[in-house]
Amino acid sequence: MTDLAKQQFQLKLKLELIFWALTLLLVGLLTYPLFSIMQDWSFVYANALFIVIFVTYTRHLFLLKYSFLAYAQWAKFVLIFASIPLIFKLIEYTFNFQDFMESEGLPSFTPYFYPEVGIKQQQQLLDYMKGEYLFFGVASIIAAILLPFRLLISYWRVYNKQGTV
Numbered sequence: 001m002t003d004l005a006k007q008q009f010q011l012k013l014k015l016e017l018i019f020w021a022l023t024l025l026l027v028g029l030l031t032y033p034l035f036s037i038m039q040d041w042s043f044v045y046a047n048a049l050f051i052v053i054f055v056t057y058t059r060h061l062f063l064l065k066y067s068f069l070a071y072a073q074w075a076k077f078v079l080i081f082a083s084i085p086l087i088f089k090l091i092e093y094t095f096n097f098q099d100f101m102e103s104e105g106l107p108s109f110t111p112y113f114y115p116e117v118g119i120k121q122q123q124q125l126l127d128y129m130k131g132e133y134l135f136f137g138v139a140s141i142i143a144a145i146l147l148p149f150r151l152l153i154s155y156w157r158v159y160n161k162q163g164t165v
Contacts (some may be wrong), residue, residue, distance in 0.1 A: 012066065015066055015067075016067065022051055034047075041099055043100075047133050050136035053086070054136050061146055061150050063163055064150065066068070073155060073158060078153050079151055080152060
């Protein structure tokens, strides 16, 4: 491995670690209000998955040439086909939440709040939870639909337009 290739690898590794740290920080910041005054929330893992998928896939949509995926053709191939069941799972999580909201409603979360939380604060948190969950749910579905097309274009460019991603 040449010095230039080693430097590029180290820069990509640092960039990847920074992006993952920022993604985990964002997950923590967005889910903290829910954990701070709720004892249990059954949709927390899907919510974290939505945020991670949205941030990671959107990053790869726009910054693909700065990631390890840029010239890893086998990884692109795997991600293209792995996105298909992932899209269906994300849609299922979103529909399950919407179905729960329609059948049980926001007040069904009231028993999960700590006793000292007031009604007004509960309603604000429930509105935040619904908006945040649905925003990242829909955004992650859109990003998961778009990324395979971006990877397919990149896959083609690597073979047919040497040097581009």
